[in-house]
Amino acid sequence: MARIVINRIPTRVHGLDTVLNGGLLSGGLYLFIGGPGTGKTVLASEICYRLAESGERALFFTTLAESHGRLLSHTSGFSFFDDSLIQDSIRYLSASAALTEDSPEALRALIMSAVHEFKPRVVVIDNLEAVSEAYESRNAYKQFLHSMSTLAGLQDCIVIGLVSTSETDANSLGQIHADGVLKLTTGNRQLRSARELYVSKFRGSGFLEGRHLYTITGEGVHVYPRTEALYPRPGHVPGEDAARLGFGIETLDRMLKGGFQAGTTTLAAGATGTGKTVLGLHFLAEGARRGEPGIYLGFNETVPRIIGKGKHLGLPLDEHVARGALYLHWEPLKENLIDAISERLIELVEQSETKRLVIDGVDAFRHFPHYAERLPLFFAALSNELRALGVTTYATDEVAGLTGTEVQLTMRGISGQFDNLLFLRHVEYQAELKRLLSIIKMREGDYDPSLREFQISGHGIELAPTFESARRILTGMAEER
Amino acid sequence: MRMLIVDDEVAIAAALKELLELDGHEAALAQNGREASVLLEQQTFDLVITDYIMPEMNGGDLIAHIRQHAGLGDLPIILVSAGHVKHNELPIDGFLRKPFSFDDLMEKIEQATGGNEGKT
Numbered sequence: 001m002a003r004i005v006i007n008r009i010p011t012r013v014h015g016l017d018t019v020l021n022g023g024l025l026s027g028g029l030y031l032f033i034g035g036p037g038t039g040k041t042v043l044a045s046e047i048c049y050r051l052a053e054s055g056e057r058a059l060f061f062t063t064l065a066e067s068h069g070r071l072l073s074h075t076s077g078f079s080f081f082d083d084s085l086i087q088d089s090i091r092y093l094s095a096s097a098a099l100t101e102d103s104p105e106a107l108r109a110l111i112m113s114a115v116h117e118f119k120p121r122v123v124v125i126d127n128l129e130a131v132s133e134a135y136e137s138r139n140a141y142k143q144f145l146h147s148m149s150t151l152a153g154l155q156d157c158i159v160i161g162l163v164s165t166s167e168t169d170a171n172s173l174g175q176i177h178a179d180g181v182l183k184l185t186t187g188n189r190q191l192r193s194a195r196e197l198y199v200s201k202f203r204g205s206g207f208l209e210g211r212h213l214y215t216i217t218g219e220g221v222h223v224y225p226r227t228e229a230l231y232p233r234p235g236h237v238p239g240e241d242a243a244r245l246g247f248g249i250e251t252l253d254r255m256l257k258g259g260f261q262a263g264t265t266t267l268a269a270g271a272t273g274t275g276k277t278v279l280g281l282h283f284l285a286e287g288a289r290r291g292e293p294g295i296y297l298g299f300n301e302t303v304p305r306i307i308g309k310g311k312h313l314g315l316p317l318d319e320h321v322a323r324g325a326l327y328l329h330w331e332p333l334k335e336n337l338i339d340a341i342s343e344r345l346i347e348l349v350e351q352s353e354t355k356r357l358v359i360d361g362v363d364a365f366r367h368f369p370h371y372a373e374r375l376p377l378f379f380a381a382l383s384n385e386l387r388a389l390g391v392t393t394y395a396t397d398e399v400a401g402l403t404g405t406e407v408q409l410t411m412r413g414i415s416g417q418f419d420n421l422l423f424l425r426h427v428e429y430q431a432e433l434k435r436l437l438s439i440i441k442m443r444e445g446d447y448d449p450s451l452r453e454f455q456i457s458g459h460g461i462e463l464a465p466t467f468e469s470a471r472r473i474l475t476g477m478a479e480e481r
Numbered sequence: 482m483r484m485l486i487v488d489d490e491v492a493i494a495a496a497l498k499e500l501l502e503l504d505g506h507e508a509a510l511a512q513n514g515r516e517a518s519v520l521l522e523q524q525t526f527d528l529v530i531t532d533y534i535m536p537e538m539n540g541g542d543l544i545a546h547i548r549q550h551a552g553l554g555d556l557p558i559i560l561v562s563a564g565h566v567k568h569n570e571l572p573i574d575g576f577l578r579k580p581f582s583f584d585d586l587m588e589k590i591e592q593a594t595g596g597n598e599g600k601t
Contacts, residue, residue, distance in 0.1 A: 006580070027580055112496070116503045116583075143492070150496040156582040 012050035015223030027153035034184030052089035056121035063130035104134040128161035145177040224339035231385040248286030251463035255448035265393040270424030276396035280358035288320035292355035299364035313460040338368040359395040379417040419443040487517040487531035514538025533562035557593040
């Protein structure tokens with residue numbers, strides 16, 4: 001039997017269409033449910049303006065006493081607002097008179113005739129609670145909802161009803177009869193506020209399950225699909241024959257049998273000042289030299305400081321940046337959203353066909369999420385996607401304690417998400433801090449597990465050619481140099 | 482134009498009637514073939530829009546009834562159905578698969594009446 005294809009109408013709201021598998025299905029009645037201040041009206045307005053911008057029409061019915069002037073003045077603060085679209089492409093109609101002076105049936109007839117005449121792609125009813133209160137019986141309101149759904153089907157449009165309730169009743173008539181239900185919540189998690197959106201019903205379509213963070217700024221609504229939901233599939237596993245990506249540090253590359261396998265992820269753990277970032281800059285500089293574009297994503301040091309650091313190490317990062325072989329991105333620590341960072345990162349990787357990526361300070365991610373338990377799955381999903389994009393990732397993790405022989409990663413459960421693990425440490429020896437490096441694991445392939453002393457100078461990192469000096473340092477048997 | 486809408490899905494039939502009336506047409510409703518055949522005896526229509534799967538008397542039987550009826554034989558019929566129907570084998574003037582849009586229906590009406598869908 002032939003499959004019936006229903007047109008999908010993209011909302012064009014950033015991130016929302018990803019959650020909705022491409023948009024809302026034409027001919028459907030959808031409810032946006034949320035408490036006061038969750039942004040239902042902003043979201044519905046933005047959909048109207050975005051569609052109008054692309055040549056479609058929108059009808060916006062208001063059932064509240066709020067004047068259109070007031071509604072427009074609130075909407076005009078958003079960048080999607082364009083008053084030249086009003087009337088020809090977007091029409092605001094007040095339904096309050098039909099509800100208060102006539103009957104709910106008059107409202108239904110008003111909507112019917114306005115939709116028939118204007119032929120919009122989207123119809124918004126703000127809000128449905130006022131309509132349900134105007135009907136004397138549940139059955140009559142049920143018929144109203146059914147007629148809206150039928151109208152959407154016949155007029156090849158979507159009808160969006162806004163429902164302003166904080167406590168949502170899953171058995172409410174609206175939710176039973178709607179083709180889709182989008183719920184918006186806002187609340188505080190510790191000192192931070194969190195806006196979350198989720199789809200609880202979407203007839204005839206798949207969608208990204210679970211809660212997704214969203215923001216409302218001057219640009220409008222920005223939905224950040226949860227990274228774990230967006231990239232759930234395991235990435236391909238690099239084989240033994242995968243290309244090797246080295247650091248350009250002869251001894252280290254020899255220990256790694258040429259470098260990390262392409263498409264793998266590496267975590268370099270170590271206390272502050274052990275050289276994790278420096279090693280990462282070597283990795284990027286070597287890639288740039290070999291024609292493998294790279295990205296540096298850091299949280300602690302600004303781009304000029306990173307370039308300055310490169311100069312001190314003899315790594316011409318500024319030249320690589322100038323010729324487009326390297327992109328340096330500083331993400332200052334603030335109340336970032338974890339999914340916003342992964343979204344930005346994947347965007348950057350896709351734009352520049354990146355082969356090498358350095359994430360300097362994965363420990364910073366523990367400050368971002370609203371749910372700490374997300375981190376292992378988050379990193380697994382991000383790693384999967386980076387692998388799928390052919391990116392070889394080197395990440396640093398600052399562990400506690402200036403010296404020591406134990407690896408205490410800052411976040412539980414994340415080491416398993418990395419294919420390779422390096423450990424950099426300080427060791428006190430004769431009133432001096434020495435640096436040691438060891439390869440703890442390489443999931444795919446052989447490596448030299450011996451400890452190496454290394455130094456950082458104006459020529460960058462230099463590893464001792466053998467493990468002898470490291471052995472002497474650790475056993476306290478070294479001779480005076 | 483005066484049309485008879487035959488569909489047991491009351492909401493769809495009522496919405497169609499309302500939209501047709503907004504376009505200046507007249508429309509009457511019947512919920513199955515039996516009700517429709519009674520109305521066809523009592524009133525004059527320019528076109529019939531009928532669903533296929535209905536209780537009591539389905540769309541296929543209604544179509545046969547109309548085509549065999551001396552006074553109704555040439556009445557344009559548009560069949561609509563959500564299910565699979567061998568519509569090519571039926572003596573109808575147009576077919577629409579549900580869900581359909583009002584614009585699609587108007588196009589079928591125009592084809593079925595040869596563009597003679599004058600408003601009443």
